[in-house]
Amino acid sequence: MIISTTDNIPHKEISEILGIAKGSTVRARHLGRDIFATLKNIVGGEIDEYTKLLAQSREQAMERMILDATKMGADALVNVRLTTSMVMEATSEILAYGTAVRLK
Secondary structure (H helix, E strand, C coil), X not given: CEECCCCCCCCCCEEEEEEEEEEEEEEECCHHHHHHHHHHHHHCXXXXXXXXXXXXXXXXXXXXXXXXXXXXXXXXXXXEEEEXXXXXXXXXXXXXXXXXXXXX
16 A cells, blocks of 8 residues: 555556545553653653654554555555544544545
């Protein structure tokens, strides 16, 4: 599966647009991580626990988007984007979406 944030794939021609493929995950913070993050916030610096949590969340959302595109019969995804939003306190959604296409 070719994935691109642009609206085309160099040296490839889009033959069919299949629709929007999407994948998401909702994650909650962990109390143990929150305590460590609060301490880290006092002294400053990157909060590694949250960086890792968000990286895992992005990967899971991307995997689900690719699975959705595969079910549509896509060869590629173009205009891929990632968004995040807070669903409720201490809970975030990561959404990956893009246009599923077939290539010539």
